[in-house]
Amino acid sequence: MNEPYFSDSQWESWADDLAENNYVILNDFLNKNLLAKLHAFLKTKLEEEEFRKAGIGSMADFTVDRAIRGDWIYWLDKIRDQEISEFYLLIDELTAQMNRLCYLGALDCEFHLAHYPKGTFYKRHLDQFKIRSNRILSVIFYVNTEWITANAGQLRVYAPNEAFVDIDPLPGRMVLLRSDIVEHEVLKTEASRYSVTGWLTKHPIGVGYLG
Numbered sequence: 001m002n003e004p005y006f007s008d009s010q011w012e013s014w015a016d017d018l019a020e021n022n023y024v025i026l027n028d029f030l031n032k033n034l035l036a037k038l039h040a041f042l043k044t045k046l047e048e049e050e051f052r053k054a055g056i057g058s059m060a061d062f063t064v065d066r067a068i069r070g071d072w073i074y075w076l077d078k079i080r081d082q083e084i085s086e087f088y089l090l091i092d093e094l095t096a097q098m099n100r101l102c103y104l105g106a107l108d109c110e111f112h113l114a115h116y117p118k119g120t121f122y123k124r125h126l127d128q129f130k131i132r133s134n135r136i137l138s139v140i141f142y143v144n145t146e147w148i149t150a151n152a153g154q155l156r157v158y159a160p161n162e163a164f165v166d167i168d169p170l171p172g173r174m175v176l177l178r179s180d181i182v183e184h185e186v187l188k189t190e191a192s193r194y195s196v197t198g199w200l201t202k203h204p205i206g207v208g209y210l211g
């Protein structure tokens with residue numbers, strides 16, 4: 001057994017915040033070592049030109065529309081991407097704790113690296129697709145090694161009354177939000193913005209798409 005990254009009481013306090021607001025911000029969630037590892041891995045994949053233009057929707061619904069989102073992504077694979085196996089240990093801990101504390105019933109996850117080049121954004125949206133409501137919890141890690149507010153590129157999270165909070169994509173920060181109800185957008189970034197984004201899902205990936 002690996003040592004847990006965080007204590008049960010720490011997880012309980014985050015789960016309380018999530019239950020109350022439907023989103024939670026966790027600063028310095030990635031330690032320096034893991035942040036550096038993810039950043040380096042992302043840079044390698046960028047250099048190898050492994051990123052693809054991100055689209056919207058899934059399967060038959062899938063389209064690429066730069067007026068909606070301008071990021072480039074690289075889908076991760078837990079088995080293939082052994083260089084970042086430590087990241088998946090952290091995701092296992094997150095999933096177990098969320099299932100324990102929030103009765104999430106998550107059975108699987110899917111993650112991609114994301115690069116928003118200068119001048120790109122992702123318009124307001126919900127993470128659940130129309131024909132595939134498999135995603136329960138959205139999980140976003142910011143993996144730039146430095147970030148200044150003048151870079152913009154904030155994650156804007158909307159409350160049901162249209163109030164919103166703007167969240168800087170600070171190194172090591174993680175944001176959790178409920179995929180089914182929390183609308184959000186990425187404001188136009190003035191610098192290359194790197195992240196790892198994913199979802200805890202109800203069904204194993206590749207099965208039960210219509211769940």
Ligand SMILES: O=C(O)CCC(=O)C(=O)O
Pocket residue numbers: 114122127140154155184185186195197
């Ligand atoms: O990078 C972010 O802050 C959010 C990304 C996002 O909303 C998405 O990929 O669905």
Ligand SMILES: [Fe+2]
Pocket residue numbers: 125126127138184
């Ligand atoms: Fe999103």
